Amino acid sequence: MQNRLKNRLGLWGWLGGGRYGVERYAYALHRLAGLGILAYFIMHIFVTGARANGPEQWERTMEFFQTPFFKAGEFLVFLAFAYHAINGIRLILVELAFMIGKPGLPAYPYSYSTLRQRPLLIATMVIAAVLMIIGGADLYLAIK
Amino acid sequence: MRESRLWSWHIISAVIILAFLGIHMIIMHMGAIWGALGTGSGHPVRSDEVFRRSQQLFFMITYILLLGAALFHGLYGLRSMLCELSLSRILEKAIGGLCAAAGCALFVYGSYVAVAVYRMGEMRP
Numbered sequence: 001m002q003n004r005l006k007n008r009l010g011l012w013g014w015l016g017g018g019r020y021g022v023e024r025y026a027y028a029l030h031r032l033a034g035l036g037i038l039a040y041f042i043m044h045i046f047v048t049g050a051r052a053n054g055p056e057q058w059e060r061t062m063e064f065f066q067t068p069f070f071k072a073g074e075f076l077v078f079l080a081f082a083y084h085a086i087n088g089i090r091l092i093l094v095e096l097a098f099m100i101g102k103p104g105l106p107a108y109p110y111s112y113s114t115l116r117q118r119p120l121l122i123a124t125m126v127i128a129a130v131l132m133i134i135g136g137a138d139l140y141l142a143i144k
Numbered sequence: 145m146r147e148s149r150l151w152s153w154h155i156i157s158a159v160i161i162l163a164f165l166g167i168h169m170i171i172m173h174m175g176a177i178w179g180a181l182g183t184g185s186g187h188p189v190r191s192d193e194v195f196r197r198s199q200q201l202f203f204m205i206t207y208i209l210l211l212g213a214a215l216f217h218g219l220y221g222l223r224s225m226l227c228e229l230s231l232s233r234i235l236e237k238a239i240g241g242l243c244a245a246a247g248c249a250l251f252v253y254g255s256y257v258a259v260a261v262y263r264m265g266e267m268r269p
Binding site: 006007008014031034035037038041042045048049054055059062078081085088089092095134137138141142 | 173174175179214230253261
């Protein structure tokens with residue numbers, strides 16, 4: 001952690017997008033979704049640990065989680081996963097400089113990186129929305 | 145240099161998670177859809193289904209790989225977010241140590257469960 005600039009804005013420097021545009025807010029939401037998934041994942045490790053005590057213990061544990069409250073929570077985790085995964089693909093592509101065009105001389109009409117990244121953001125959000133709809137359909141079929 | 149290497153592993157672990165968690169999600173969170181389409185029981189968390197999967201070598205190995213990749217990815221992400229708040233160097237080191245210790249402990253526990261359930265199948269006559 002050397003040669004880092006000081007985060008003078010504190011938590012707002014972490015969450016705010018400033019003039020970076022919607023991509024920066026998508027990144028902040030990506031991190032929030034990641035925190036939610038991490039919290040769920042740690043609980044998931046302990047819940048699925050019930051398997052080690054045999055099928056009866058597993059059935060008892062699963063019975064406890066069959067309430068609408070936990071079903072809704074599970075769906076929220078699925079939404080967070082769909083967003084985090086698909087937006088993560090976008091972030092990796094941008095990090096590795098794919099799909100943002102090649103650098104060139106500034107010639108009018110100017111092309112800037114945010115404009116080049118916008119179609120990628122829209123495409124990934126559409127894919128994430130489709131995954132979320134599929135997850136919702138599965139939940140609907142499961143509780144019907 | 146160390147941070148660049150850790151960041152590269154963060155991206156590599158994301159790709160591993162994408163592959164294995166993708167499989168996990170297709171099986172677990174589309175169970176009702178598969179059931180409605182006539183493939184699968186439609187109840188992926190029923191104990192017979194869970195134990196049948198967990199006692200296959202492929203699933204045991206992928207669970208452990210996914211566990212390791214997801215713990216590294218999640219805890220490194222958490223550490224990065226906390227360290228961006230310009231904390232003192234001592235606090236940064238403490239957070240790093242705590243994340244590493246928690247990650248190792250969770251990995252040992254999760255791997256133990258995956259191997260124990262796999263071996264239950266081996267012991268069955």
